[in-house]
Amino acid sequence: MDFTYDDEQIALRDAVRGLLARKYSDFEQRRRQVAEDPGFDESLWGELAEMGVLGLPFSEDDGGMGAGPVEVAIVATELGRVIAPEPFLSSVVLAGGLVALAGTPEQRTEVLGSLASGERVLALAHLEPGDPVTATPSGDSWTLSGVKEPVVHGARADQVVVSATRPDGSLGLFLVEGDAATRAGYSSYDGGRAARISFEDTTAVALGDPETDGAPLLEQALAGARIAACHEMLGGMEVALSATTDYLKSRKQFGVTLNTFQALNFRAADMYVSLELARSTALWASMVHATGDAAATREAAARAGLHVGKAARHIGQDAIQLHGGIAMTAEYLVGNITARLTVLERFLGDGDHLSVLAAGIDDHAALDPIPEPTA
Amino acid sequence: MDFTYDDEQIALRDAVRGLLARKYSDFEQRRRQVAEDPGFDESLWGELAEMGVLGLPFSEDDGGMGAGPVEVAIVATELGRVIAPEPFLSSVVLAGGLVALAGTPEQRTEVLGSLASGERVLALAHLEPGDPVTATPSGDSWTLSGVKEPVVHGARADQVVVSATRPDGSLGLFLVEGDAATRAGYSSYDGGRAARISFEDTTAVALGDPETDGAPLLEQALAGARIAACHEMLGGMEVALSATTDYLKSRKQFGVTLNTFQALNFRAADMYVSLELARSTALWASMVHATGDAAATREAAARAGLHVGKAARHIGQDAIQLHGGIAMTAEYLVGNITARLTVLERFLGDGDHLSVLAAGIDDHAALDPIPEPTA
């Protein structure tokens, strides 16, 4: 058991941090970027591709870098620190991750290759505001009907991965060209982008074997994205806490700096406790993911999701409170971090981790985070 | 709507407070009292009887004072302030209250009359550690079999009110002479007394009409006792908070008094918030009880029980924490208040108020604490 990064991982972190700092170290830049569609910097996206970041989790055969969940987590943390709006999580980790799990070798090479090179942005459409989207076979391909929403970065996506119910009631996964569907994009309160996508007998191609049950694959991709989202939150929380402590040390009220007030310092200490416990859980979940055990990964994602989500509420809320009014303003970083944390805890569609874990308490006497040797 | 006591109520409060102060203003007296069986002061019990306190809630026809839930609450609050061990709650409010609800006129006169005069101590045996106690008709009377535990002040009681399952499965209420059953008394961690009572074909008399379903009557008596228990907790919390603020003002650490430390003061402020909200809820519940509406009283008891219980944990725990080690010792009042609060939240047998209220959220759009006029 080892919680430390190796030299290569540290180099990756530093490279990504350096690239992002050039773009977003001034928060005003991020504000300007999200004010204009598509809500992120296409040229920075290209630089991330060049650096190999967009192909990080995919195998070299599929045009990727053959790295794993730990490297994905490192990148997500750095994006979280500057709340970069680039669609790494939704496009690479989630949609790309599902293609990697479900696609045929040809699809993987084509789709992931162009995703990794920055040519193609993907989105996953799995959430539904009403009736399920249906898939009907039509010769060699399929047609989809129904509405998906919200689809993160759905309006910009060149290609959309769609979950839909097949005639036999099972869940299928499909690829649709972005412009083949009716899309209405909008901004979210964190400056991110999402869309309503309406399919009306829209032509689609099955992702992978059209007989395979897509549900467990979707769950697995979601689990991976949840763990990455936990790291993006971790990055945001780190910066929210350090901004808060800096503010307490410098801001004067009643003639003295705020860190003269013990009650405020103690609340900052409690934020630190939340942050460090959340960090442990998120790191652990990425290590569980790296073992390749799908069931363990889903459980770890729920555990990390529950724990990091609680920490994000605590730290996001208290960072604003300890700052006071300034953190309510759109031009100040901290309140925007809180908004982003709020999205990250919810955008994947289920916030039911506690119910899931509560259902499972009979499965073990005591939890042991260190796996027993399997032989 | 009026939350203030009238002159008579204030006089009652002052009289009870004065009597109790003579006995228990020195906490060492209370410690000595609970060290010896029966765990309370029989002569003080007699004085309470003389003052009319033991007959407070019963009608004058039954030998009582004809006062109501508000007066009971006033007495309970005063007992709570000095954590007096006298069995007012268990004997008068709970057991006596059930006799008043269920007994025949003759039983009420006899039992409540001697309870009010201090001649007879009652106890209610309704909790069961295992199988239900059964009641079998036997001529004009009944026999009971099975075990009840814990029965508060069960070993000292001259007469025990017992709930038991009749042959048809319904719940009956019975009167048993104290020495007719096998009793094992013990001390609880708050210095109070309880007992295991075992019935083996023990002769019993039906309380009231032997055909009546006793379950709703028992529930109603429990609701009344819960509301009184909330007030006893309120008294304890008041004193725990004032002891804590006194301590913060006088105790020195690092060369200064503890109230130099803002974080401690803020925690005391939060205790005050809990206390005042709990006070409102408890007072309201006693006013609801005073209207005589049984269903509304049961709901109010659950609401007050949930809310005051949470406040009691908060205040009980933080009173110890803000004191530090001294409040861990048996000779210091505050920790003993916490122990007593802990008993009061649990001794009536169900701590499920939140589940009960959660089941009922569809019964109303919004809660309105002020009743609409009924005509």
Added chain:
Amino acid sequence: MRLELSAEDQAFRKEMREFFTTQVPEEIRTAVLDGRELSKEQVVESQRALNAGGLAVPGWPVEWGGRDWSQLQRHLWHEEMQAAGVPLPLPFNTSMIGPVIAHFGSQEVKERFLPPTANLDIWWSQGFSEPDAGSDLAGLRTTAVRDGDDWVVNGQKTWTTLGQHGDWIFTLVRTDPEAKKQLGISMLLIDMTSPGVEVRPIQLIDGGHEVNEVWFTDVRVPGENLVGEVNQGWTMAKFLLGNERVGVAPVGSVKRMLVRAKQVGGDRLADPLLRARIADLENELLALELTTLRVVAHSAGGAPHPASSVLKLRGTELQQAASELLLDLAGPQSLASGADPDAGGTDAPGWARRAAPTYLNLRKASIYGGSNEIQRQIIARTILGL
């Protein structure tokens, strides 16, 4: 001790309910109950309806439109208004500057300002906070210098809520730079159309424009616009901040949010954890409402009841918790906050689209108007003597 209202108060409550549900346009009330934003015109229309019925400024002196009600009646007025979805009378007018003018102003100032203030012919803004004077008003830097009969004002105010609608602004300005901290401050009424007044929007994290910076550059203010005496501003500020006992706790607004949670919960209401969360919040809110009733019953004018701090503290906590509940119910649908429903741009219902902005906006509740840290300090010091 009595649970029921007296016959008189029952009749009063009924009268209020009837007025609010018949005399204020339903369109406005429905918007409030649904949690939608109102236009300036709607706020004005509603307040004028109240004022026409003599219900806009009950707390003022009777000769200026006030009502000689008990604190309990004030409370019932306030609660029934909220239950009916009537927007509360603009607080800057009715509970801030109005009472100050009525108490400290000259007869001339009263006659000039009170009637249009009650009728919302003047929309007042508040000019107290400055960048370096938040919870601690002693740090005020905006100056007013005497020049002939006029005052010349320079400086900057911030956090001016709805300043974009303001016709006039009541300000605290430093009139004696030599005096100690709080002593050299005066209260000045400034026409916002005066040359040199500039209102700049501050965008908040909820995306909305609710507060503003107001800049004063050599703004000339006639001498008669001073309220009370020179350098008496601190007294008036304390009077103003301590004036309101009724309505400190946002009971009505939290109640509406919980009602909405049950309405929109749908199938999820089968989840026992969700039900328990709602039940617990309802019960906490009950305790708060009962405490409000208890406090108003004990208040009889004069200094604010110290328990006001309890109401503010707990009230904002519950308001925030209720908004968090609605946000959790909205889940990913809350992402559609910026979508346009009319053009078929989203299937997310309005409450879900508003859930996150409301949640973020309400973070302010525990900061503005005396932060919750200030409230704890008041409780510790004033009530507990710590």
Added chain:
Amino acid sequence: MRLELSAEDQAFRKEMREFFTTQVPEEIRTAVLDGRELSKEQVVESQRALNAGGLAVPGWPVEWGGRDWSQLQRHLWHEEMQAAGVPLPLPFNTSMIGPVIAHFGSQEVKERFLPPTANLDIWWSQGFSEPDAGSDLAGLRTTAVRDGDDWVVNGQKTWTTLGQHGDWIFTLVRTDPEAKKQLGISMLLIDMTSPGVEVRPIQLIDGGHEVNEVWFTDVRVPGENLVGEVNQGWTMAKFLLGNERVGVAPVGSVKRMLVRAKQVGGDRLADPLLRARIADLENELLALELTTLRVVAHSAGGAPHPASSVLKLRGTELQQAASELLLDLAGPQSLASGADPDAGGTDAPGWARRAAPTYLNLRKASIYGGSNEIQRQIIARTILGL
């Protein structure tokens, strides 16, 4: 980053598990797992079994019985010990005075005391706290005055845990009354059978006798019983208090409580609220355990990792929450705390009878050993620089 243990550590873990479950009497381990109190004899027996296997004092220098383990191995030793129900080696001996003597003591003192300390032939008590010196040790009043070769000790210590079993007591005493606060303090080892030593029990609110007052009246202590140099006591106290990184968080004990909650929950485990409460606590405990593992992995001797405060703070919170859970499960059965089950005096099971005393006793967890306020202060100051 790697989830699995290395092959070496896996083997180590297995070895520990095997030793603990075979070499320590089952009767003792079952009592621990059931949460029952142990007799002094059982504690001694268990520690001697560990010492025989070389597992009682792994943190000491190797020449005095220590093991050259990694911090992770220390952690695995500690966790496996708890999982097996082996009582932890007496902390006063093994993690307090032992390391101090090993670090600061003369060769003579080491030879005299370390072997019997490791083997629990001497039961050590701690004499630090005084009535006016709790979190703030600078207020110490117990004095030691030089008289020939001896020291003469007068004063009072308090909160001496298990002092009733003590053979010897290590004390902080004031040896230079002129020196500033913490400078004139020394560490003295005192035989508790010396004339003038009196141990008085302090009864706690859980009804138990766990701590004591220890009074010293003209107690003569031989000069050679001084550890290290005169007036070096404060240095040693800091060394002692900061010495222990492993086992700061009571992970094993909380784990046992949660296992017990599930065992005794019975039908009530159908209640979704109860299940959620258990699941949430399990998840919080997981985060704590993972943080412990992360901290031990990063510790390499020297100063304590500042995250120790995180572990202490959160660990005691969870310990208290778990005890509250068990108390709620016990409900009214918890009233039978003083009943005698053997004489048919109660039907309440042992765990339910112990629930309330344990809950009350554990209120101390956030007070003793550096209160949680002190821990927050350390985090704010040392880690966050506030």
